[in-house]
Amino acid sequence: MSAQRACAVSDLEQDTPLRVELDGVPMAIVLDGEGEIHAIGDTCTHGDISLSEGFVEGDTLECWAHGSAFSLRTGKPQNLPAFEPVPVYIVEIDGDDVLIDPTVTKEI
Numbered sequence: 001m002s003a004q005r006a007c008a009v010s011d012l013e014q015d016t017p018l019r020v021e022l023d024g025v026p027m028a029i030v031l032d033g034e035g036e037i038h039a040i041g042d043t044c045t046h047g048d049i050s051l052s053e054g055f056v057e058g059d060t061l062e063c064w065a066h067g068s069a070f071s072l073r074t075g076k077p078q079n080l081p082a083f084e085p086v087p088v089y090i091v092e093i094d095g096d097d098v099l100i101d102p103t104v105t106k107e108i
Contacts, residue, residue, distance in 0.1 A: 003092050003099035010096055012037065017061060019052035025102035027089060028052040028061060030072055037093065038072035039100050041086035045077070051086070074108045 006020045012031040019042055020027050026042035028051045042051050044063040051070065055062045060069040060078055068082035075085040088106040092099040 003090075003101040006039065006098045006100045008096045009037070009093060009098055012098070015056040017052035017054065017056060019050060022100060022102040026050070027100065027102070028054075029091075029098060029100075030056055030061060032056065032059060032072060037091050037098060039089040039091050039098075040070060040072060040075050041088075043086070044068060044070075044082060045084035045086055046082035075106075076108075 004022055012018055014031050017028040017030050020029055027039045028042045030038045044051055046066055046068050049063050049065045051061050051063055054064045059072050061072060062069040066081050069078040070086050075088040089100045090104055090106055
């Protein structure tokens with residue numbers, strides 16, 4: 001499979017997660033304070049909670065329910081109660097389009 005349009009760059013607000021679903025794969029897309037766009041799995045590994053409803057702080061996305069923060073770069077939890085990482089997807093930009101292949105994750 002190849003990368004497909006997830007959203008427009010102009011749809012993103014800095015430090016505000018956007019939930020998208022590509023081929024049944026839920027993702028949280030984040031435009032961080034440095035202008036970099038990240039895509040990580042949207043489901044907290046501690047509980048079945050949408051991470052896109054959480055809070056961006058620096059280069060992490062924090063689950064609103066239990067407080068586990070996940071690295072936007074590696075998907076690794078930075079604190080308990082989560083201990084399993086979420087997937088991180090490769091983001092490509094083509095004009096104003098954010099492209100992601102939901103079948104390919106970054107090797108971290």
